[in-house]
Amino acid sequence: MSSVEIIDPCFKSHVLGNASLERLADGFRWLEGPVWFADQQCLLFSDIPNNRIMRWTESGGVSVFRQPSGFANGHTRDRQGRLIGCSHQHRCITRTELDGRITVLADRYQGKRLNSPNDVVVKSDGSIWFSDPPYGIQTDYEGGKQDSELPPTLYRLDPDSGELSIVADDFEGPNGLCFSPDERLLYVSETGHQFSPDPLRYIRVMTVSADGKHLTQGREFHSINPGYADGFRCDQAGNIWSSAADGVHCISPAGTLIGKVHVPEPVSNLTFGGRNRSRLFLCAGQNLYAIYINCRGAAYP
Numbered sequence: 001m002s003s004v005e006i007i008d009p010c011f012k013s014h015v016l017g018n019a020s021l022e023r024l025a026d027g028f029r030w031l032e033g034p035v036w037f038a039d040q041q042c043l044l045f046s047d048i049p050n051n052r053i054m055r056w057t058e059s060g061g062v063s064v065f066r067q068p069s070g071f072a073n074g075h076t077r078d079r080q081g082r083l084i085g086c087s088h089q090h091r092c093i094t095r096t097e098l099d100g101r102i103t104v105l106a107d108r109y110q111g112k113r114l115n116s117p118n119d120v121v122v123k124s125d126g127s128i129w130f131s132d133p134p135y136g137i138q139t140d141y142e143g144g145k146q147d148s149e150l151p152p153t154l155y156r157l158d159p160d161s162g163e164l165s166i167v168a169d170d171f172e173g174p175n176g177l178c179f180s181p182d183e184r185l186l187y188v189s190e191t192g193h194q195f196s197p198d199p200l201r202y203i204r205v206m207t208v209s210a211d212g213k214h215l216t217q218g219r220e221f222h223s224i225n226p227g228y229a230d231g232f233r234c235d236q237a238g239n240i241w242s243s244a245a246d247g248v249h250c251i252s253p254a255g256t257l258i259g260k261v262h263v264p265e266p267v268s269n270l271t272f273g274g275r276n277r278s279r280l281f282l283c284a285g286q287n288l289y290a291i292y293i294n295c296r297g298a299a300y301p
Contacts, residue, residue, distance in 0.1 A: 003247070003262045003291065011250060011259030014239070019292040021263065024281075025062045026277035028054070031283035032231070033119075035075040035083070036273030043273055043281055044083065045288065046072045048142045048258060051089075056058055058286065070094075071143035074119035074176075074231070074269070079126055086137025088143030093117050093128065093157065106157050106164050112149040116142075119176045119231060119269075123183060125212055126159030128169070131174035135194050154188060156213065167215045172200060176231035176269065180253075181298040184208055186215060187240060189229035198260070201228040203242065203251075220254045231269030231283075234298040240278065243267040248282065261291060272297020 003021040006012055029049040036043055043056045044065055052067035053075075066072075071086035078084055083096040084105075091114045092107035107114055108212045116136025116195065118290025121129050135141040154168040154177070168174070168188070175189040185205055192200035206218030222229075234240055238253040246265035248270060265285040273281050274290075277297035282289040 005260040005262060007260065008252075008256065008258035010112055010252075013261065014235075014250065014293060014295045015261075016292055016294050021261065021289055021291045023287055024056060024290055025054075025288040027053065028285055028286045028288070030268070031288060032073050032269050033075040033086070033095060034269055034271040034273075034281050034283050035077060036271055036275075036277070036281065037077070038079075038273070043271075044075060045281075045283055046075070048073060048088070048136075061144065062288075072119070073136065073142075074130070076120050076122050078128070079123045079124070084120055084122060084128060086120050086130060087249060088116040091116055091137070091146070093120060093129065093130055105162070106155070109150060109153075109155070109164050109166075115148050115150060115281065118174070121177055121179060123179065123212060127212065128157040128159070129186070130155055130157070131171075131177055131188065133171075133173040133175060133191075135173070137192055146175075154215075158213075165213070167213075168206065168218075169215070176229060176243070178233050178240075179208075179298075181236060183212070187221060187232065187234075189232070189242075191228050199228055201225060203229045203232070203240065205255075222251050224258070227266055230267075233271055235272070235295045237295065237299050238298075239295075241270060241272075243269055243282075248280070257280075263289060 028047045033046040053065045053069045055065040071089040074086040093105045095103045115134040118131045134148045137146040154231040172192040175191045177188045203221045205221035206215040230243040232242035240251040245266045248261040250259045268285045
């Protein structure tokens with residue numbers, strides 16, 4: 001049975017009839033934060049409860065990249081190819097230098113400790129944007145119980161001054177985020193309170209200001225069902241490929257669901273990688289999956 005569901009006929013051109021969903025590895029606890037390193041042909045991803053970052057290659061399979069990891073969650077790369085990561089346990093944003101040293105880029109705002117940075121993206125000007133809900137300090141499973149000192153917030157870290165500024169503070173639980181291919185829009189998932197019986201499920205879209213430093217209030221872009229939007233990425237055409245409880249949902253720039261890739265477990269996060277960024281890597285609970293598709297992930301300017 002095909003893992004692909006066509007909802008709008010336009011989705012047929014985005015997928016491949018002879019490419020099936022592949023399980024690349026299993027035996028983890030909860031996977032998150034995938035990032036592709038094209039120059040090394042490898043995928044890094046977080047196994048949060050096991051406090052480690054894993055590495056996958058086509059030829060070598062899975063190995064441990066870093067343990068302990070500070071209960072790392074989301075990852076991305078900066079314009080110099082360095083790994084940028086979110087630490088739940090240490091409540092900070094880090095950068096792994098090219099020689100392997102780890103630099104803490106931000107751990108406080110106006111003297112108060114961050115909550116538990118969750119997901120992170122880097123804009124073409126070098127600025128680092130990240131979400132900071134309290135999820136990682138609310139349980140011992142993903143980082144250890146600690147007291148929250150700040151409300152859930154979306155931040156921007158200036159690449160020149162190192163100044164941390166708030167770009168949005170009206171979220172109950174800001175989660176995954178990504179820029180549109182032209183960086184004029186920022187998509188952010190709102191997942192609300194972790195223990196709410198009725199979690200929020202929508203992706204918000206906001207306009208980036210001309211100077212690239214601020215956001216408009218924005219609007220609700222799309223509501224995910226079943227489940228909720230955790231992590232997502234844009235393809236070159238501006239479609240959003242989002243995690244969901246039944247796999248991956250592909251959403252057009254107009255906010256319309258056009259197709260799905262069904263996965264046996266709920267997907268938490270994903271990224272494009274492989275040849276020409278045309279392979280979709282999926283973190284789904286205890287398993288790592290991949291599927292080749294007929295479009296390419298956005299190459300951010």
